[in-house]
Amino acid sequence: MRLLYPGLLFSLWTLSSARADADTPDRTKISIHLVGTQDQLSQLGANDHWPQACKALGTSLKPKFGPWGLGAFRKFDCKAVNEPAQLGPNWNLVVIPDKTKVRLEVTLSGFSKPLATTQFRATDLSLTQLKNPELTTLLAADLLEQLPMLSAVVPSIYKPKLPAIAAKVNKGDKYLPAPPTELSIYSLELDPATHFWFAHVVAIATRKPEAEKNQIVWYLDRKLPKDQGQLWIHDVGGRSVHHKELSKQIDTVVEELWTKATSPSVPDRLTGQFSSAFVGTRYAHSISTGQLVNRVSLVSVLAELRGLPIDGLRFYYDIWPSVRETAALGAVRFSGNRLVAGWSFSHAVGGIFDRIDLVPKVGRWTMDIAFNLADQNGEVRNTEFKTVGALNFGLEAGIEKKINRLMLRLWASDDFGTNPLIKGSVTKVNNLRAGVDTLVKGPSLKIRGKDINLSFLLYGLYENMSLTKTGSTATEDIEVNGVRLQIALIGGGLAIAW
Amino acid sequence: MLLLGKLILLGYLASLPANAAPNAAINSWVQQAKANPAYKKAVFPRKIVLIDEIVSQQTPTFMELDVSNFNMLSFVATIPRNDARQTLQINDPPKSGSDEESRIYSALTLLGSDLMIIGKYDGKPWRIVGLYKNKPIVIAKSPAPQGGGTNQNALVKWLLRNLGYDAVVIGVNKDRILVGGRADQLTANIKGVVLRRSADTLKMAMPPEESLVSIQKVSSEGAFAEFRIINNDANDEEDTENAGTKTLVPVGSKVIFPDVH
Numbered sequence: 001m002r003l004l005y006p007g008l009l010f011s012l013w014t015l016s017s018a019r020a021d022a023d024t025p026d027r028t029k030i031s032i033h034l035v036g037t038q039d040q041l042s043q044l045g046a047n048d049h050w051p052q053a054c055k056a057l058g059t060s061l062k063p064k065f066g067p068w069g070l071g072a073f074r075k076f077d078c079k080a081v082n083e084p085a086q087l088g089p090n091w092n093l094v095v096i097p098d099k100t101k102v103r104l105e106v107t108l109s110g111f112s113k114p115l116a117t118t119q120f121r122a123t124d125l126s127l128t129q130l131k132n133p134e135l136t137t138l139l140a141a142d143l144l145e146q147l148p149m150l151s152a153v154v155p156s157i158y159k160p161k162l163p164a165i166a167a168k169v170n171k172g173d174k175y176l177p178a179p180p181t182e183l184s185i186y187s188l189e190l191d192p193a194t195h196f197w198f199a200h201v202v203a204i205a206t207r208k209p210e211a212e213k214n215q216i217v218w219y220l221d222r223k224l225p226k227d228q229g230q231l232w233i234h235d236v237g238g239r240s241v242h243h244k245e246l247s248k249q250i251d252t253v254v255e256e257l258w259t260k261a262t263s264p265s266v267p268d269r270l271t272g273q274f275s276s277a278f279v280g281t282r283y284a285h286s287i288s289t290g291q292l293v294n295r296v297s298l299v300s301v302l303a304e305l306r307g308l309p310i311d312g313l314r315f316y317y318d319i320w321p322s323v324r325e326t327a328a329l330g331a332v333r334f335s336g337n338r339l340v341a342g343w344s345f346s347h348a349v350g351g352i353f354d355r356i357d358l359v360p361k362v363g364r365w366t367m368d369i370a371f372n373l374a375d376q377n378g379e380v381r382n383t384e385f386k387t388v389g390a391l392n393f394g395l396e397a398g399i400e401k402k403i404n405r406l407m408l409r410l411w412a413s414d415d416f417g418t419n420p421l422i423k424g425s426v427t428k429v430n431n432l433r434a435g436v437d438t439l440v441k442g443p444s445l446k447i448r449g450k451d452i453n454l455s456f457l458l459y460g461l462y463e464n465m466s467l468t469k470t471g472s473t474a475t476e477d478i479e480v481n482g483v484r485l486q487i488a489l490i491g492g493g494l495a496i497a498w
Numbered sequence: 499m500l501l502l503g504k505l506i507l508l509g510y511l512a513s514l515p516a517n518a519a520p521n522a523a524i525n526s527w528v529q530q531a532k533a534n535p536a537y538k539k540a541v542f543p544r545k546i547v548l549i550d551e552i553v554s555q556q557t558p559t560f561m562e563l564d565v566s567n568f569n570m571l572s573f574v575a576t577i578p579r580n581d582a583r584q585t586l587q588i589n590d591p592p593k594s595g596s597d598e599e600s601r602i603y604s605a606l607t608l609l610g611s612d613l614m615i616i617g618k619y620d621g622k623p624w625r626i627v628g629l630y631k632n633k634p635i636v637i638a639k640s641p642a643p644q645g646g647g648t649n650q651n652a653l654v655k656w657l658l659r660n661l662g663y664d665a666v667v668i669g670v671n672k673d674r675i676l677v678g679g680r681a682d683q684l685t686a687n688i689k690g691v692v693l694r695r696s697a698d699t700l701k702m703a704m705p706p707e708e709s710l711v712s713i714q715k716v717s718s719e720g721a722f723a724e725f726r727i728i729n730n731d732a733n734d735e736e737d738t739e740n741a742g743t744k745t746l747v748p749v750g751s752k753v754i755f756p757d758v759h
Contacts, residue, residue, distance in 0.1 A: 148588040184584045196608050197588050201580035238587040 069167015
């Protein structure tokens with residue numbers, strides 16, 4: 001049998017270290033290009049936004065600052081061009097916006113096609129979005145995982161005394177999947193003829209979950225050799241192990257950034273799922289007529305916490321300040337408060353409305369009401385309804401529509417409260433409400449690098465509140481055992497979000 | 499008593515082999531030979547990879563063998579398991595497809611390996627696979643070596659026995675030839691035969707082709723040895739004239755040591 005030997009001429013070309021001499025390209029450096037027509041660049045505000053966007057992207061590719069504290073490129077430079085990119089001899093990251101997508105491609109001279117690609121939905125705000133470290137970290141993770149190296153080994157992440165690869169959790173890591181459990185550390189060679197990479201593994205590192213808080217540590221099975229030139233890191237699981245997850249997270253973050261930027265200051269209890277937190281306060285006064293009811297007012301504080309894993313958690317605290325009048329049969333009065341927590345499940349829809357949401361709620365109600373009411377015999381009595389800390393369950397449904405700086409929400413809610421711990425006479429509360437909220441986006445302030453948005457709230461609601469006494473004792477006169485109050489209120493308020 | 503101790507020490511030192519020091523001349527010749535284009539073009543196994551599962555969900559799984567000393571036992575080197583796995587993971591496979599042929603082709607090509615040994619500890623024969631005209635072919639199929647690969651020396655012997663030769667000519671200088679073989683064979687004072695028409699053949703047919711020249715070992719260092727051509731068996735149609743004058747033994751020719759078979 002005669003065999004032709006495949007004859008691979010494996011003249012290996014070693015990726016140089018940062019100590020590369022003048023003639024050798026620095027393989028730990030990447031040039032970042034924004035490529036588009038003059039119109040595209042102008043529409044995206046490239047002059048204003050690209051320097052910061054590029055800086056955020058480049059930083060997310062750096063060791064220590066990238067995903068899970070890893071990154072392949074120690075240095076980067078930024079270019080914006082309106083011609084096909086004049087790519088350099090090193091690594092290049094090309095950002096290409098088109099009508100529907102912004103594509104990111106990592107190329108290396110000599111290779112006919114990109115070594116890594118990712119993309120996200122294009123909007124006029126794409127470059128602004130690229131300043132967000134959570135987005136750039138996700139994009140960097142998706143790109144780096146496709147490359148022959150996820151990270152370079154650099155002194156800032158290599159701890160020879162342990163020995164370990166260790167990095168702090170960065171702010172941008174928020175939406176990343178769990179860090180790789182095992183890493184390969186290797187030197188890397190490229191066969192320029194075949195464009196095949198050859199790895200020489202020098203150590204394996206295993207992540208210890210119990211490592212220090214806010215730090216990711218992979219312990220090495222041996223110290224790294226000093227004579228191997230630049231060493232590189234990759235997930236033992238291989239390339240692109242998180243690609244699907246990362247793509248999904250990129251879409252989520254882009255959607256959130258878009259909504260945050262375009263919705264009226266956002267934050268509102270209306271829209272739910274965006275930004276990081278929202279706090280608002282508002283005041284409303286009754287427009288109903290009738291004894292005491294015409295004087296009822298409502299002061300509310302609303303808060304919504306956003307960001308995983310508490311995205312959608314809401315708190316409502318409503319106070320009806322005490323109002324009272326002196327009447328012939330005794331003072332009539334009305335006061336109460338309710339503290340309710342809810343969780344918003346929202347879903348974007350098309351058509352007339354942008355979003356629908358459902359908010360299951362649980363909380364505590366306190367009511368103290370006394371009215372002069374006629375009993376079954378027509379005799380007017382001063383009747384008291386009182387409950388303290390009644391356990392409340394409720395469900396709210398809402399639909400939203402955004403129109404430029406205005407957001408409109410129609411909602412309806414039914415709440416039921418009782419106090420199961422009290423024996424004997426118990427006052428039950430059934431509260432059916434419906435209303436319309438409007439939110440107008442106001443000015444934004446930048447405080448310590450964070451956008452603080454101010455919004456104006458206008459709202460109206462109708463409350464149908466039934467209080468019923470049950471389980472009376474023998475001595476108690478309960479011939480008047482229920483009261484129903486119908487109150488319409490209108491009001492306004494202010495909200496801030498960050 | 500002290501004198502007796504000194505005598506014993508002297509006796510021990512005298513008993514050490516005279517060539518225990520590294521043979522710098524051979525090491526130097528090996529380096530030169532490896533840089534020679536003829537060495538790079540020659541057909542013989544320089545690098546092998548040991549695999550126990552080629553068709554799997556992800557990358558092939560590699561034999562969990564300690565091959566740390568393997569490269570010193572013969573002229574054949576193995577690709578460490580971690581290197582092989584990582585290399586396959588960071589490259590796009592040259593041939594897409596999850597069938598065995600595509601995977602073997604991709605692995606051999608990416609790793610720059612001449613041969614792949616595929617075997618498990620399951621009692622089935624092991625296969626030696628190489629590429630022929632860009633297609634994987636089974637070069638030999640044989641019961642697993644003694645120790646199932648854990649005995650590195652047995653694994654080397656098994657490989658070369660299945661390929662049908664003991665050593666390979668890796669350099670030629672007049673009547674001297676440099677041979678890569680098995681370290682345990684080359685320590686002996688041996689004679690060998692360079693096989694005719696064997697330079698571009700990975701596996702030799704049995705019985706072997708007729709001899710081109712006979713050779714006698716001069717010195718050795720590990721898995722490499724210098725031999726002297728002691729008689730020229732070639733006829734006129736070969737590129738060989740008489741020994742000591744003009745002998746063209748092609749690099750890559752296969753060598754057998756009849757006395758140690």
